[in-house]
Each structure stands twice: as structure tokens, then as C-alpha cells.
Amino acid sequence: MKLDTSKEAAPLYIQVKNDIKMKIENKVWNPGDKIPSELELCKTYDVSRITVREAINELVWEEYLIRKRPKGTFVLDQSEQFEKSNNYYTHVKGFTFEMNELGKQATTKKAEISMVKVDSTVAKQLNTTVGKNVYLLKRVRGTEDKIMVYFRTYIKTTINLSANPKDYYGSLYELLNDKGIKISKFKEYLEAGMPTEEVQKELNISADTPVLKRVRKSYCKEFDFAEYTECFYIGDQYRYYIDFNSTI
Numbered sequence: 421m422k423l424d425t426s427k428e429a430a431p432l433y434i435q436v437k438n439d440i441k442m443k444i445e446n447k448v449w450n451p452g453d454k455i456p457s458e459l460e461l462c463k464t465y466d467v468s469r470i471t472v473r474e475a476i477n478e479l480v481w482e483e484y485l486i487r488k489r490p491k492g493t494f495v496l497d498q499s500e501q502f503e504k505s506n507n508y509y510t511h512v513k514g515f516t517f518e519m520n521e522l523g524k525q526a527t528t529k530k531a532e533i534s535m536v537k538v539d540s541t542v543a544k545q546l547n548t549t550v551g552k553n554v555y556l557l558k559r560v561r562g563t564e565d566k567i568m569v570y571f572r573t574y575i576k577t578t579i580n581l582s583a584n585p586k587d588y589y590g591s592l593y594e595l596l597n598d599k600g601i602k603i604s605k606f607k608e609y610l611e612a613g614m615p616t617e618e619v620q621k622e623l624n625i626s627a628d629t630p631v632l633k634r635v636r637k638s639y640c641k642e643f644d645f646a647e648y649t650e651c652f653y654i655g656d657q658y659r660y661y662i663d664f665n666s667t668i
Contacts, residue, residue: 421439421464421465422466423435423436423465423466423467432465432467432471433467433471433472433474433475433478434475435465436461436465436467436471436472436475437474437475437476437478437479439465440455440461440475440476440479440484440485441479441484444484444485444495445540449495450495451495451496451497452494452495452497453494453495454491454492454493454494455485455492455493455494455495457492458472458473458476461476476493480493481607481609482541482544482545483496483544483545484496484544514591514592514593514594515561515569515571515591515651516590516591516594517591519563524563524564525563525564526561526562526563526591527561527562527563527564527589528559528560528561528588528589528590529560529561529562529567530558530559530560530622531557531558531559531560531585531586531588531589532557532558532559532585533555533556533557533558533581533582533583533584533585533587533588534555534556535553535554535555535556536553536554536555536556536574537551537552537553538550538551538552538554538574542554542574542648545574545637545646545648546574546576546646546647546648547576547646548576548646552576554574554575554576555573555574555575555576555577555581556572556573556574556575557571557572557573557574557575557588557592558570558571558572558573558622559571559573559588560622560623562657566657567623567624567654567657568653568654568657569623569651569652569653569654569657570619570622570623570651570652571649571650571651571652572649572650572651572652573592573647573648573649573650574647574648574649575645575646575647576644576645576646576647577601577643577644577645577646578643578644578645579599579600579601579643579645581599596645600642600643601640601642601643601645602640602642603638603639603640603645603647604639604640604641605638605639606636606637606638607636607637607638608634608635608636608637609634609635610632610633610634610635611632611633611635612630612631612632612633612655613630613631613633614627614628614629614630614631615627615629615631615652619631619652622652623652623654625654629654629655630655630656631652631653631654631655632652632653632655633650633651633652633653634650634651634652634653635648635649635650635651636648636649636651637649
């Protein structure tokens, strides 16, 4: 496959990722199939091993692929999706809790809640079918004197959630907890980048303002609950802290 190397084109690893994803979705590679090695993919796409590895890392996180050392990388079977090793899971603090720890008051500047039909990407993250109706919660949050982050959260659950935006001005996880939804697993990654037009508008920032993108998934088998959130933090307004306790 010939990749687009023009200035306007997506990064090479994204092009590789999208092509592999297309092969999986079009059943060129089926669940359980072993995909070509990194070196073979380098030759196929005429890119570096680092580029291939970045593409595969994202597809593993998005649960299209699974690594089985030392056997190789395979197309993930849906039955394996929630049975994988917990190595990637950790305790994650919500924004309200983070601000409280810093001695600040978390505030919500704007909230919108609606029902939407999910596309293939979000359906995969929520382990549901394309076109399924799920909740979409959009929030702009910060502290008393500044905007810090834009949240775009998709929620699948059998519990009816409130349609009143005002109900989402506080902690989302406290609201879910009050409804009996006890989050059992989190999965998260962070990356730096530049804001899309949507993010620029919501955070009132310019196109050249760096943002920290924090992507989170959480699950609770009870109530068939799954959450997929994309958080966009203004780069110079936020620091990410991790508390890690090791028993090793």
C-alpha cells in the first residue's frame, strides 16, 4: 500500500492503523488470525518499525488486536475482550476528585446530554453494535476562575439516565455510584496533540494551543455499563498525577 506523504495527510502511523482496522472490519483478517510481523508490515507500508509499532499499540488499546507473547499479534476475538489480563487497568481519579486534592473547587461551565447512534469506532469501544443508541455527554469544566478541559463521554447502560444537563454539573462518577453503578475496571491513555475545531470552540483556544488528550474506558458488568470518554485539557492549565503503590 502506498501511503500519502503530503503535508496535508494524516500521520503515517494513523494511515497504517486505519488500513489494518479496515482489513479487520472487512474480514480480510478474522478474529483469531495472526497478523503479519512488524518487519513484514514495515515492508508492506514502506515505513519504519516505530511507525508500525505506534499503529499496533493504538489498535491493541482499541481492542482490535491482542499481543500474545511470544506467539505474535492477533485479531482480538470479542469473547476475549473482557477476559484479557488486567495489566492495563488501574485506579483513575475523576476530575472533581483531582481538583479537590489540589485544594481547588471543580466547576462545570457547560453540560449537554443527548442520545446518539454510535459509529463503528465508538461501538467498538463500548462493545456494542453500530447504530446503537447511547448517551452522549459533553461538558466543559475547570475551576472557579478558568476553563481547563472539554469532556466528550459516550455511555452505554440499561439504566435510564437523566436528560437534565444540570444533573451533570457535579462528579459523573458520584452520580453513577448513586445509581448503583460501581465501576470495576478502567483503562486509559494520554497523548499530546493539537486541538480540533470542535475543541478550539469549546475551550476558546487557538489552533496552535497544545492540548493533552486523555482517553478513558470504564466498565461495570452489572447494568451492561460501559463508558468511553475523550478529555481535552489545555496544555498549560493541567498536570496529571498518578499515585502508584507497588507490592513488588
